[in-house]
Amino acid sequence: MSGNEALARGAYDAGCRVAAAYPGTPSTEILEYTSQYKDMYTEWSVNEKVSLEVAIGASLAGSRSFCAMKHVGLNVASDALMTQTLIGVKGGLVIAVADDVGLSSSQNEQDSRYWGRFAHIPVLEPADSQEAYDMVKYAFDLSEQFDTPVLLRITTRVCHVKSIITTSGRVEKDSLGFVKEQTRLVMTPANAKHRIPFMHQREATMRDFSNTECPLNTIIPGTDTRIGYVTSGPAFLHVSESFPDAPVFKMGLSYPLPTDKIREFAATVDQLVVVEEIEPLVEIELKAAGINVIGKDILPLQGELAPNILRPAIAELLGEPIPQIEPDKRSGISVEVALPSLADGLFPRPPTMCVACPHLGIYYTLSKVKNTIISGDIGCYTLGAGHPWNAMDTCVCMGASMGVALGLDKGRAESDDNKSILAVIGDSTFMHMGMQGLLDITYNKGNVTILLLDNRAVGMTGGQENPGTGHNIHGEETQRIDFRKLCEALGVNPERIHEVNPYEMPTLFKAIRKEVKIKEPSVIITNQPCVLVDYYKNKPSFEVIDDKCTGCTNCLDIGCPAIMVTRRETVTKPNGSTKELAFVRIESAVCTGCDLCPKTCGPDAIIPVEGFTRD
Template identity: 65%
Template sequence: MSGNEAVARAVWDAGTRVAAAYPGTPATEILEYLSLYPDLYAEWSVNEKVSLEVAIGASLAGARGFCAMKHVGLNVAADALMTQTLAGVVGGLVIAVADDVGFSSSQNEQDSRYWGRFAHLPVLEPADSQEAYEMTRAAFALSEQYNTPVLLRLTTRVCHVKCLVSVGERQVVRAADQFTKDPGRWVMVPANAKRHVPEMLARDKALAAAVETSPLNRLEAGSNPRLGFVTSGPAYMHVREAFPDAPVLKLGFSHPVPLGLVRQLADQVEALVVVEETEPLMETEIKAAGIAAHGKDILPAAGELPPHILRRGLAALLGQQPVAADVGQRPALEVFPRPPTMCVACPHLGVYYTLSQLRNVNISGDIGCYTLGAGHPWNALDTCISMGASMGIALGLDKGRGPGDENKKVVAVIGDSTFLHMGMQGLLDIAYNRGNVTVLLLDNRAVGMTGGQENPGSGRDIYGQPAPRVDFAKLVEALGIDKERIHMVDPYQLPVLFKTLREETKRPGPSVIITDRPCVLIDHYQKQQPYEVDEAACTGCGNCVEVGCPAIHVTRRDKAIKPSGKEVELAFVKIETAACTGCDLCVQTCAPKAIRHAVPTFPVSIN
């Protein structure tokens, strides 16, 4: 199992009744796997805050509740989290948060262990899939024992790497018959909330004692006492590989830090090294307790800490020459560059091709496949901060414009799922404050960036069953946009898209252009007859290349002199017919009409 699979199995084996999440790499697959298990309710929530609130509600009803998200999602859910840590739980409540150490697919690399300190929560850190299974089950028991939500901190390495996993029997957990009304506990007005602070502080002390004897923490002896390591999560695997003979304090229950165990290790070794990804949280707390230790003074403060990085960082401490590379490590291969790009026939291609043709415009972007519009050949995105931020940033660009920007148009680009996640409030703000902003709402009926998951705009739930589908035009109108300024446009019809966008950006006030074509990777998409290039008719104008479709390949470049004497570059192309889906975008850009339907070829069967 992968770590995500193992967590899902453990959630089911723990007798959990309710699980919720919003898709986000590297945590997405946890809920996908959970939806395959019987006797458990699973849902794609509209955002991470709602997913946590659903799990909290299940806990208050006496059932075990679970939610999963990536690291930036916990920022969204923090409001509910910070209150529930005071109120506590009834049924076990576990929050799996997956940190993207190394920036594999995220805009930042935050360390979610901070939330354990900030919210006074226990933090469990599995190092592999087996531990992900065991610690998930342990987290539910811990939650109920200490009346607290529990944070299960994963990383990309744990989520996606597989190993053999031994699983147990499913636990039968009887939920309470009904929700027990207790306003003094569940209605968190100030007078009630502050009464729970002493309970939270007492829990902190109990947890600090529990970590010293927890079986999730272990002190491993070593034959070489020169260095001792305190580590957690997948960093433990790297330490063991790089320094197999060293004593190691392996922390699975990493917050609160078991300072007694740390002192015990420190007394056995010449130097103590704290290896953690990514922030020096344990290092700071260990030093604050008066224990001498090395950490980020010799190790990188960002990214993963694989064995060759550890050996290099510790060489000086061991009196060795700096290690340039692992012995026997293969040299880096010369690989043809493959920058990320959109899919063949992606409905966003026409949008960014059109935006790239506009002049005098500032474009605020958002989180999704369409973030790739910042790249070549479109270069049609100026900002991208966080989910839903395109709305507020566009309004700020409008209201904050100076003399150099007074004539510039402002466009915001956002996808359907992102709009429902966090964009609606921003559009409401644009409408309410009469922002001079044109919004491109790209509806592709899926959470395309994370693999095509369902959302309230797709018309199906996580089980593939029909569900109410949001009418974006009505929703946008309800948020305050004038009906005459709302347009439904086919993103494959470039002239209509260009005309609508040009006209709306010229008019003052807010407007919304909704594109409506399904993601090419979901079953709603219908492939058409593919195209090919008539090489004899191709003039090398290169217009089709500017669409950015990966099915179009430049076969030859040349130069020519125009009658005006200006030198121009030519790009002769071919279309990978097997990949082409017949979307027609390139045909609309081809001046010499050199792109035509490919002649169908059929396999010949020989009897």
């Protein structure tokens, strides 16, 4: 199982009854796996805050409950967390948060262990799938034993790496039932102030537990006592692989920190090195406790601490020769180099939009719209910032396109008075956090045109359902939100709301040109589905007639990965200037006949493949 599957199975086997999440790499599959267990309620929530709130409600109803999110999701959910910690739990409450160490698919890199300290709750850190399975079960017990939400910090490597694991069956945990208890469950100032001492007392008790009984904090003895390592999560595996003879203090419960136990361990080695991904949290706490440790002065503050990082750093510390990395005999790739970053020997696979993606026509159109500042957002459409469209000017976090657009409008310099402000946002992102921003735009009379890209899927994370798709996580039919009505309800003048087919680029272009000139908020909703949804219908593929292709490159501006350059040529014009030509071919096997590229082809060199059939 992958770590994500193991977590889902562990939650199920622990008797969890309610699980909620909003997708986000690397955590997405956790909920996808939980949804296969029929006797557990599972939902895609509209954002992480709501998912945590659902889990909180279920816990207060007496059921074991679980929610999962990526690291930035916990920023969104943090408002609920910071007060929930005062309330505590009824049924066990476990929050799995996945840190994208190395930024394989995120807008930033964050260390979620901070949230454990901030919210005064325990943090568990599994190193692999077996531990993910075991620890999620253990986390439910801890949660109920200490009356606390528990944070399970995982990283991309735990989430996605597969290994064989041993499971046990599900233990049924009936719901305890809701008990009215206002002084604890209604967090007014008068009630909350009495819960703060409880929270601090709970943390102190857990610190003792971490130092004494907790079976997750263990010493792995070693013969080479020149350096002892303090580590947690997958960094433990990197340390074990790099220094098999070294003694290691492995933390499964990394907060509250087992400082006393580590102090005892320190006395058994010459030097203590803390190996932690990402921030020096443990290091700072140990130093504050007067324990002599080395950490981030020799190790990076970013990315995974794989053997190719660890071994040279430690060799230097010990004054030993820096190890040479032997390439793997079969692949020719240095395994150690391959761990934290893409190896040189691998073919680069930069992210691209899919063949025939409806966003292609939108960004082709946007790349032709002049005098506009484009406030972007997070989703597949963020790729519009790149080649060949170059049609996005800002991107911060989910939903930010709305507020940022309003700020760009209100804060503009006189010299920018002639510029239009456009915001681009996907359907899921709009419902996650964008709606409030649009309300702010209408309320504060912003001069912003919004392109709402309704592709009826959370495309970026694999096409999950959302309230715009009309289906829930199990594929069952449910109500489907009407974006036009929603925008109207948020204050947009109904005459300024348009629905456009993004494959009809001239219509889209005209709608944008018209709306940006009108000085009130407007919304253009594009209405064609993501190509990855089940019901997407392919049409016959296109091909290029070689003799007719003039090498003008217009079709390449669409950015469709089915179009390939076969030959480049530089021609000199009569006035002496040069022009780069690129002759193309279409990979018919992947072309879905969306009809975007023929619309850009002056010489009509792109035509449907005659007699084309699909298997």
